[in-house]
Amino acid sequence: MEYKALIAGLGNPGAEYAATRHNVGFMTADALAELAASRKSMKYKNIGSSGNFELFSLNIAGSNILVTKPLTYMNLSGNAVAAVCGKFSISVKNVIVIHDELDLPQGKMKFKRGGGNNGHRGLQSIQDVMNSADFLRVRIGIGRPEFSSQVKDYVLEEFSKKDLKTVEQMIEAVIKGLDLFFRRGQGPATQFMHTFNPDESSI
Numbered sequence: 001m002e003y004k005a006l007i008a009g010l011g012n013p014g015a016e017y018a019a020t021r022h023n024v025g026f027m028t029a030d031a032l033a034e035l036a037a038s039r040k041s042m043k044y045k046n047i048g049s050s051g052n053f054e055l056f057s058l059n060i061a062g063s064n065i066l067v068t069k070p071l072t073y074m075n076l077s078g079n080a081v082a083a084v085c086g087k088f089s090i091s092v093k094n095v096i097v098i099h100d101e102l103d104l105p106q107g108k109m110k111f112k113r114g115g116g117n118n119g120h121r122g123l124q125s126i127q128d129v130m131n132s133a134d135f136l137r138v139r140i141g142i143g144r145p146e147f148s149s150q151v152k153d154y155v156l157e158e159f160s161k162k163d164l165k166t167v168e169q170m171i172e173a174v175i176k177g178l179d180l181f182f183r184r185g186q187g188p189a190t191q192f193m194h195t196f197n198p199d200e201s202s203i
Helices: 021-038 074-088 121-130 148-155 161-184 186-194
Strands: 005-009 045-049 053-060 063-070 095-101 109-113 136-141
Touching: 005 021, 005 074, 021 053, 021 063, 021 095, 021 136, 021 148, 021 161, 053 074, 053 161, 063 074, 074 095, 074 121, 095 121, 095 161, 109 161, 109 186, 136 161, 161 186
Parallel strands: 005 063, 005 095, 095 136
Antiparallel strands: 045 053, 053 063, 109 136
16 A cells, blocks of 8 residues: 555653653644544554554545654654655655644644754654654644753653643644645645644633
């Protein structure tokens, strides 16, 4: 089967990381799997896992799409993404990486191709292993702690119940944005994601 794109949701494996800020990519991939499994039209198929990744496929707007969760831990995400791309002949331009973004406030998101990695080791790993930064990124805002020395602990903290409500809205919006991307292209998807605002009652 030919696949149009690979969506890679970044995170760390293990129950202790499941609800942490660094795992919004995993959380989005899980939400995509749940949605696809509930809709016959999306043709969900669990391809399984290797030592490096979990993998499933779905269909959006007539296109077959792969979705992966790297199991290598964040700093080695590129190994898993490259393995899937190699196995299924997917070019770096057709990779969409979903990740947490410190430089966006919680409740905001951006959709872009290429650019810097802003210290995000998962993105850096993908760029290094794929030898290119020319992949798409869905940047999900988690905000920054007051001091840079707090970043490592901050990204590995769990979301509060209130924050989780905002994150769930953001994940729903990311999925709608990806649907727009495969149906109508990058422009409409970018506009939708960049103008998203969560329900104020959840902030």
